[in-house]
Amino acid sequence: MSTSPELLESLQADLALEHGAIIQYLMHGFALRDSALTDPVRKVAREEMWHFEWLAEAIRDRGGEIALDRADVFLSPSMSDSMAKDVVTEQGALVHYARTLELIGDTDPALSRLIERIADDERHHRATFERLAEVVREAGDAAYAAEPIMGPEGLAVVGPTIGLEYGSVLQYLFSKYGSGDCELGEQYFEFAIDEMRHLGWAANYTPGLGEPVPPPVPTDTVRSVRTPDDAAEAASRIETVSAAFYAEKTAQAKSPALADDLARAASQHEYHRYKLGGAR
Numbered sequence: 001m002s003t004s005p006e007l008l009e010s011l012q013a014d015l016a017l018e019h020g021a022i023i024q025y026l027m028h029g030f031a032l033r034d035s036a037l038t039d040p041v042r043k044v045a046r047e048e049m050w051h052f053e054w055l056a057e058a059i060r061d062r063g064g065e066i067a068l069d070r071a072d073v074f075l076s077p078s079m080s081d082s083m084a085k086d087v088v089t090e091q092g093a094l095v096h097y098a099r100t101l102e103l104i105g106d107t108d109p110a111l112s113r114l115i116e117r118i119a120d121d122e123r124h125h126r127a128t129f130e131r132l133a134e135v136v137r138e139a140g141d142a143a144y145a146a147e148p149i150m151g152p153e154g155l156a157v158v159g160p161t162i163g164l165e166y167g168s169v170l171q172y173l174f175s176k177y178g179s180g181d182c183e184l185g186e187q188y189f190e191f192a193i194d195e196m197r198h199l200g201w202a203a204n205y206t207p208g209l210g211e212p213v214p215p216p217v218p219t220d221t222v223r224s225v226r227t228p229d230d231a232a233e234a235a236s237r238i239e240t241v242s243a244a245f246y247a248e249k250t251a252q253a254k255s256p257a258l259a260d261d262l263a264r265a266a267s268q269h270e271y272h273r274y275k276l277g278g279a280r
Helices: 005-032 038-061 079-104 109-139 152-178 182-203 228-252 256-278
Strands: none
Touching: 005 038, 005 079, 005 182, 038 109, 038 152, 038 182, 079 109, 152 182, 152 228, 152 256, 182 228, 182 256, 228 256
């Protein structure tokens, strides 16, 4: 199957849009805490994660290279601004997927069907955010203003935790589609979902503590995976680093609730090590 450089470039741009959307929607969902809007926003974020995986596999299968490029992430203390921007983000994705479909033409029916499938999701996502934006406009930003649940000193613990788990999510996704092992790939994907939960537990403490800032892309820790051995090495590295990290940060946490969440994440990482064959 021959895929043109222009089409691969468009697919890589689609991947960057999905990467940015995952982070943007997750952060918006965390800012909402436990409001009625939380679940719909986080559901969209999880679906964008599937899109990220499917696109990464499609690019790799067609001889392309997977990059950690990420589209711009919009964060604001104003939930009305956030929901309105989410609508714009979905519309931008639809425009770009239309361009990708034009480039595919009739050369790759399987890829066309995948892009059409993703674009259909994005149309539903746009409708979801249009509805949520109207709900927020009617209630007003004050109804969704987040009150701090810890002091600013807690950011010294929470910030690095978000960074660690963000890198772990991406690495396990890379391991799923790069390992070439279906059974292990599913295990890596389950771990990626766990890491997303851990990221969420930490990020839940940040709303109300100033202007929201997206975590930097972890280009220094996430590595390409091409073989089962690459994936196993990456998983071992993640879990070794996580064991030491959580032992340190749990002890530093001043908030009992945060310490409990960190201890729970540490326990789940211990289970990952067991599943990976590291139990003693």
